Amino acid sequence: MTIHKLYPLAQLKQEVITALQKIDLPLEVVNQVIISRTPEQIEGDFGFHCAAFSVSLKKSPNEIAQELAAKLQPEQDGYVQSFLAIGPYLNLQLNFQKFGQDVVENVLDMGADYGKEKQDQEQKIIIDMSSPNIAKRMSVGHLRSTIIGDSLAKILAHLGHRITKDNHLGDWxxxxxxxxxxxxxxxxxxxxxxxxxxxxxxxxxxxxxxxxxxxxxxxxxxxxxxxxxxxxxxxxxxxxxxxxxxxxxxxxxxxxxxxxxxxxxxxxxxxxxxxxxxWVKGESFYEDMLQPTIARLEHCGIVTKSEGALVIDMEDQGLRTVIIKKSDGATLYLTRDIATALYRSDQKFDAMIYVVGEDQKFYFEQLFGVLKEMGLKIAEKSKHVYFGLIRLTDGKMSTRKGRVIFLEDLVNEALERTKKLVENRTQVTDAREKERLVKQIAIGALKWNDLMADPKRTIIFDWDKILTMEGNSAPYVQYAQVRAASMLKGIDPLQLQKAIILAKQESECKLISLLALFPEAILSAAEEYDPSKIAIYVYDLAKTFSTFYHDLPILKETNSQIQQSRLAITAAVAETLKVGLALLGIEAPEKM
Known part of the structure; x- marks a missing residue:
């Protein structure tokens, strides 16, 4: 999947591809180019590794980079100002007056829609998430499933897919x-x-x-x-x-x-x-479908009898033999999940995403294996998005047996700690506004701690890190967004949309380059079923904005054109941070 042609980054890639084609490089090779930002302290703004050309050109990446830098000519009035060979990389120096203008205008024009995509093949996707057991308190395991599933739903919907979130209750x-x-x-x-x-x-x-x-x-x-x-x-x-x-x-x-x-x-x-x-459809919803499901499995010819039980032999796939119906006539979780999948297939869903813990990996391999044996198309587009465990650094919130951390206890402690944190640090004085702010920060912090890195990792609750205003945390990013938005109060948004972008300082150029990458971050999060791609992006954007804010005068800038340019960049940052946080399910407060 590639980002839409309307985004400047996509236009930049096309500009590079066109330049490479002009020197007779084959299209199938040129299309392998992956453009990314250059690392700190390296000359150039974007670049790509030349290893993709080594086989067809029969030269080392370093040699290829040197030759390309000598041969390639930037387009007149294009984004690329010059090509630079840096080891095996071909780096691009950009014309930020043009690139910056298009990036900032793009963000401000699209607003909350920035990063959205129109899919050639829109999919109808169901996300199986949260799924607590009736009559049992929700644990932090349900927190992970709920938060990851909700964020994935928002990300995929932003990309144009039709999403159904299903709370598949354990009620039977x-x-x-x-x-x-x-x-x-x-x-x-x-x-x-x-x-x-x-x-x-x-x-x-x-x-x-x-x-x-x-x-x-x-x-x-x-x-x-x-x-x-x-x-x-x-x-x-x-x-x-x-x-x-x-x-x-x-x-x-x-x-x-x-x-x-x-x-x-x-x-x-x-x-x-x-x-x-x-949807809130528990296992009980599918109870009447179990016998028809077993009949359908038998009709497919994949069921055999073993000691009175109905089984499916999947040993050849390394998935063991699965039981569909016990000898006493009782069905199993697997039977109910097959019935659920058949119902979803009948409802014309194209894909299923199950957000369930890592300990169920083998189970879902078996489920998807059975669905494939049945010839269901949806089986090919079914995905188990699994997540690791949660543990606390001090264990204080465990039950007496130390086995479960209840979600309500976690929320209450987050709210209490945030209330103490906010009490002497906020300018918000209204009691209701302060209560809302505490909730926005506390819940944002819990969600961020869950989404800030690969879902597969084990989550460690370190309250000091979760609620810090200084590092990789929701409060830090929320504060950056509030700071950027507060600078724009009283300024006409239409005036900023018409601003001429004069990006000459390093921190301005870095910020614009990062803003251009947001659509790609969303695509990466969707393709890898990993919301942390967006969390990493918005944290990077918040940090880069902080540097920009401290390095350069904005409201105090005396040159009106430069001031308008920097305010427009600030507005683009505020909007992008707000959209990024929203995709993670985190609110951006009005004040902090």
Whole structure:
């Protein structure tokens, strides 16, 4: 995928390709040119490595760079001012009066649409994300799935795709039979209504202890007595789930109550994080589709029987043998996920993205393998975007067993820490505005910490780094955006759109070069399913703007043309930072 021709960077590449073709280099070789910014302290503004030409020209990259620099002629009134050979690189020195003018105008004209693309083949994509289990508190694992999925949805939508975000709830299975039995035995409606998820989770733990003959609650009993009591609990739970499957009105009503209680709690977190869903279809939605799904699998001729169970042998693909239906007739998660994929395929989705933890990598290889065996086109465009674990530096927010960090606890601590940070550092005095600012910074910080690097990495929560105003953090980038935007107050935007860009200073040229790269950063994030590409970009832009701001007078500049030029560049930075933060799901405050 390449950036749209309307962007100056794409025009620059085309200008270089045209120059290379004029010296008779074949198009298939020329098209391999990848233009990027030159590193610090290296002469030139952009450049490319000449290794792509080595095979066809039968020369070393260094020799090729020297020859190209001697032969190539810049276009009259083009972006390239001169070609320079630097080792194996051919670097480009740009005419920043023209390039800068086009870049800044491009940003200011497009505004919130900067970086958008019109796709030749628009895709209808469903993103399976968040997906908490009913009757359980959301953990930080759900935070990662929710935030990464939401950002990917925004990025892909910005590129012109039609996106459906699906919160695929874990709301079905034998565990709900056990929970219904626990409610019958020990549930207190008044207590549950006050703290629904917390109480339901306690009941779930209690019923599981009762179903385990080795549990400490059976101490003092003989092994036989313990096994009998545990078996009775298990059978009672299964009986409740059978009633649920059979549509028993009482069982269904109680189950729906559990779902409703859970969704109220989940929605509190989604509201705080500003995340919305197009679909909320739990596993229960697909329950009626399971038998038709099994029939379809059998019709495909890929199912065999093994000891009474229905299985698919995928040993030849290194994916083992997967069970579709147990010998007792029970289905599995895989069966339900196949039914889900078939439904999505029937709804004409072109691609599926599952944002699920790293520990499920092999499972999704099996799922996609089955879908391919079935001949589903959507299988070829299905992607498991996995993420690493989260841990704290001090472990203070772990549960007593040290296994889970609950999302609500994390949010509350972020808000509390941010409130203390903001208290003596902000000029915002209105109580409501200050509360909103605290939320924008705290939630932005949590999201940034998750999105600032490759999703596959382990996230470490270091509160001092997350909330710092000095380094790679959301508050730092938010502050840069607020600073840039605040300088433009009272200035007519149309006046800035007409400004003549006079970029002669190094910090001006670097800023313009970076602004030109934003559309490419968005494409890279989409192609690699990695929002960190945008986080890295906006942090770089914020840092470069800080240098520009400290090196050069802007509002205090006495030459009116230069002042207008720098204000226009500042406006382009403010807009680009705002768009970049929005693609990460992070708000840009009005004041800080």
């Amino acid at each position: 299975g034998t565990q709900f039979g056990h929970l219904l039995r626990a409610l019958e035995l020990w549930g207190d409606p008044k207590i549950i209504e006050e703290h629904p998820i917390e109480e339901l989770q306690k009941l779930y733990v209690r019923i599981n202890q009762a179903a385990d003959p080795k549990s400490e609650i059976y101490q003092g009993l003989s092994q036989t007595e313990a096994e009998e009591k545990a078996a009775k609990i298990v059978n009672e739970g299964r009986a409740w789930f059978k009633r649920l499957e059979d549509g028993d009105p009482n069982a269904r009503a109680k189950w729906q109550e559990i779902v409703d209680w859970s969704m109220l709690e989940f929605q509190k977190m989604y509201t705080i994080f500003g995340v919305e869903f197009d």
